[in-house]
Amino acid sequence: MRTEADVIVIGAGPGGAAAARYLAAEGFDVIALEKSHYPREKVCGDGLTPRAVRELQLIGLPTPREEGWIPNHGLRMVGGGHRLEFPWHDLEEFPNYGLSLPRAQFDQRLAEHARAAGADVREGWYVESALRDERQAGHAGGGRVVGVVARQTDARGRKIGDPVEFRAPLVIAADGVSARIALGMGLERKENRPMGVAVRTYFTTPRHDEEWMEGHLEIWDGERGRSNLLPGYGWIFPLGDGTANVGLGTLSAKGTPSKLDHRALLRDWLDHAAQDWELGEQVGQIKGAAIPMAFNRQPHYVPGMMLVGDSGGMVNPFNGEGIAYAMQAARRATEAAVAWRDAPGAREEEKALASYARMMKDDLGGYYNLGRIFAALVERPEVMKVCTRYGLPSPLVMEFTSRLLADVYEPRGGNWADKLLAAIVKAAPAA
Structure with missing residues (x-):
């Protein structure tokens, strides 16, 4: 050998x-x-x-x-009673679709x-x-x-x-x-670097061939109104084979292990937020992993x-x-x-x-x-509540946010959101 x-x-x-x-x-x-x-x-x-x-x-x-x-054509963001769709744009640096x-x-x-x-x-x-x-x-x-x-x-x-x-x-x-x-x-x-935890499984759904990636920006650690809004998001990504990948992830700014029951969080989120997907049979177990960032x-x-x-x-x-x-x-x-x-x-x-x-x-x-600054901010429940209450209703804010979160922007040229994001990234020290 x-x-x-x-x-x-x-x-x-x-x-x-x-x-x-x-x-x-x-x-x-x-x-x-x-x-x-x-x-x-x-x-x-x-x-x-x-x-x-x-x-x-x-x-x-x-x-x-x-x-x-x-x-997929773009990212759909759901939260705070709002549902916004942000298509992937025609950019010189990137194709205008995901997979x-x-x-x-x-x-x-x-x-x-x-x-x-x-x-x-x-x-x-x-x-x-x-x-x-x-x-x-x-x-x-x-x-x-x-x-x-x-x-x-x-x-x-x-x-x-x-x-x-x-x-x-x-x-x-x-x-x-x-x-x-x-x-x-x-x-x-x-x-001093963020660490995430993610869990996911698969469900059958009649919307399995929908061409949008969907992200839900509200994950709660208990009953709504009497609990904290967690740093993280849930997702539903159609796979075109009769199923969708369904999961959620949370974020720890300092990388400390979370004591949250992420499987229970996933089940609670699905009970409250995904009814319109008509999720049917669960395919496979809920599996989790740490995410080094x-x-x-x-x-x-x-x-x-x-x-x-x-x-x-x-x-x-x-x-x-x-x-x-x-x-x-x-x-x-x-x-x-x-x-x-x-x-x-x-x-x-x-x-x-x-x-x-x-x-x-x-x-x-x-x-x-x-991203480290972002993680430290959204880890605070009061910041998350302000973001969902005032950020989500603003298409202008969310257009910039969608580019920031996906890291898909034109580093040279583009529209105002591309130029602003490129300037901020360039000014940030590398570490």
Whole structure:
């Protein structure tokens, strides 16, 4: 069994599979190790904004409707007795539509796309730790990362067989919210960054082929009028197959664990807010997951290893979207890897690899810092009440808010909302 490559990728979700695809297309020998076997479920809303659709276009993944990709025209916001629809606009930077596809299918198709480019994507390999060369300087007093130790897993996810060493001069950790490899190297979560919790399930609905993403901005922690309005939102994303993905998420500005019963919150919200969807049979269990946001684990590069996606806390703190940013990080990681390969000497090679962390901060640091402020504000119930009471009735305010929350705007030009948002993001410090 081949155990050496130019790059080892840990995890083959959207970030890992995209990195494997990009790197293989650039001529790198890539081994991607995925702990599960496809298809496998992930806790996700299954809805893709135009930002994510752009990443799919850049990586060349076909999205035909006849293969289950359901387009959506925009975002419908519901709350405070109001129902507003905001179409995705025609922008130079982004397509004017979103998509929906269950994650179980999405991840498998992206992995197959990576294989088609020549990446060696191996299912059923659980990466236990990083290999480090103590003769070369690395992170936190340890040596440079030069590979990983992994064990095979069976169809039920149980580890089997002996540990195997996989070696490469570059490792990309895209192992999700657990970030076990980064944690094993002492890369702890920043406790001043937001953390979300999301739960979701599927329901049958006659509106399964409706082409709008719907978000509900009022989530209560008890009976209405006698409880707090929570920071977060509920969603209903039609999937075109007779079902819709239905879920909700809440936000903690400081990343402290929530004591809320999110499954009970979901059931209560559905009892009060989704009757017009005529939700029928529940398909599958309610499943939940933590959502690491706003670069809550850094640095994104240590000698020999890059963090991509959830392992680096690359989820949008405004809306909980992670797929677009994981794929964007994979694209940037590949740019840095190409510069590394073309560099004339050891110092220039390391500088090229380290440029990945700088590119990610340049791309997203200011916007994510705004998200940290947003999280701290909406965590206060009185702020949430003011926003729903006075913000929702104003189409002008909500037009700006829809661009801010979705991170879909024209950074150069556009209308007044695009220009205002671009100026605010540019002025915000990256951190």
